[in-house]
């Protein structure tokens with residue numbers, strides 16, 4: 449039986465998407481009986497979310513600037529022993545280098 453492209457509807461976003469013959473072959477070769485119920489975009493989103501790196505806002509860390517002593521927030525975990533600068537001092541540092 450020749451494979452044909454199928455148009456399916458995503459259960460998450462409701463958009464139609466094409467279940468290509470290549471994907472159907474992939475599904476068959478892996479013994480998957482069910483057709484995909486989500487479009488590639490939503491599948492990718494779900495995969496990202498499972499890794500905990502989806503649309504979540506980045507966690508900010510409050511640190512004290514090593515230069516001027518001002519409290520500032522940085523989007524990364526400060527490493528112990530390494531100076532962290534506020535935005536102003538960081539920009540200044542880069543300019544002087």
Ligand SMILES: [Zn+2]
Nearest residue numbers: 458461487490
């Ligand atoms: Zn979708």
Ligand SMILES: [Zn+2]
Nearest residue numbers: 513516534537
């Ligand atoms: Zn500073």
